[in-house]
Amino acid sequence: MIPDWRRLLPWRQQEAPMAEPPKEPVFEQPPREPGAERMEFQLSLRRRGISSREVLRAMDVVPREQFVLPDYVETAYADQAMPISCGQTISQPYVVAYMTEQLDVHRDHRVLEVGTGSGYQAAVLSQLAGEVYSVERYRTLADRARETLGRLGYTNVTVVAGDGLGGLPAHAPYDRIIVTAAAEAVPQTLVDELTEGGVMVLPLGEHSGPQRIVRLTRHKEGVARQELIWVRFVPLLPGQAREL
Ligand code: SAH
Numbered sequence: 001m002i003p004d005w006r007r008l009l010p011w012r013q014q015e016a017p018m019a020e021p022p023k024e025p026v027f028e029q030p031p032r033e034p035g036a037e038r039m040e041f042q043l044s045l046r047r048r049g050i051s052s053r054e055v056l057r058a059m060d061v062v063p064r065e066q067f068v069l070p071d072y073v074e075t076a077y078a079d080q081a082m083p084i085s086c087g088q089t090i091s092q093p094y095v096v097a098y099m100t101e102q103l104d105v106h107r108d109h110r111v112l113e114v115g116t117g118s119g120y121q122a123a124v125l126s127q128l129a130g131e132v133y134s135v136e137r138y139r140t141l142a143d144r145a146r147e148t149l150g151r152l153g154y155t156n157v158t159v160v161a162g163d164g165l166g167g168l169p170a171h172a173p174y175d176r177i178i179v180t181a182a183a184e185a186v187p188q189t190l191v192d193e194l195t196e197g198g199v200m201v202l203p204l205g206e207h208s209g210p211q212r213i214v215r216l217t218r219h220k221e222g223v224a225r226q227e228l229i230w231v232r233f234v235p236l237l238p239g240q241a242r243e244l
């Protein structure tokens with residue numbers, strides 16, 4: 001069939017209005033190939049230094065668009081933090097990948113996350129760990145994350161509404177602990193819930209300023225500390241949120 005040139009040339013279309021509206025939409029640009037964003041997403045993580053194949057694979061299989069608010073679905077794979085409910089944020093993908101890589105998670109590990117937020121980081125951890133427990137102080141966020149993770153079939157994640165600063169004694173000790181909100185001091189309760197040889201990764205620093213990702217390893221003799229990249233996180237606050 002000969003294409004109607006007026007449908008292909010929008011300015012001509014204005015000059016010579018058609019009797020009938022076009023049945024198919026006129027694209028000014030060809031639609032992006034499905035998967036192009038995901039490919040770019042993987043490339044940018046590699047370019048920024050993420051090298052663990054397991055972490056890259058976990059980042060590849062978890063559908064980030066399922067964890068962002070509807071207004072952000074189109075830009076879900078952009079390398080930036082985005083708002084979620086209750087004034088909180090879903091972390092930037094690079095920081096999720098970086099912290100996960102630093103956590104060095106293995107299949108036989110039990111992992112605790114403090115700060116479930118959207119559930120995205122927990123979903124990434126679920127691909128690498130045996131069991132994941134995640135605590136969130138906003139019930140609204142905990143309920144929503146539990147629903148999202150359940151719908152997507154991440155059966156090894158348990159979301160608990162509560163104050164993660166008190167740890168989660170019911171399932172302690174943990175081989176790995178990740179805190180995804182900024183702490184002004186190392187929470188000793190969490191250190192106490194680490195196994196010997198256990199690792200904790202957390203953003204540490206003043207709530208008002210930039211913070212540093214810190215990696216703590218618990219040894220018999222004490223805790224070894226490594227300071228890593230600068231980041232900016234929402235604050236780790238005591239107590240379960242009274243509303244929401
Ligand atoms: N990991 C999340 C991003 C978390 S933003 C994701 O992948 O989407 C940090 C979260 O930590 C917020 O939801 C905030 O409510 C929560 N938080 C802050 N202090 C907390 C505490 N004491 N216990 C549990 N959650 C806390």
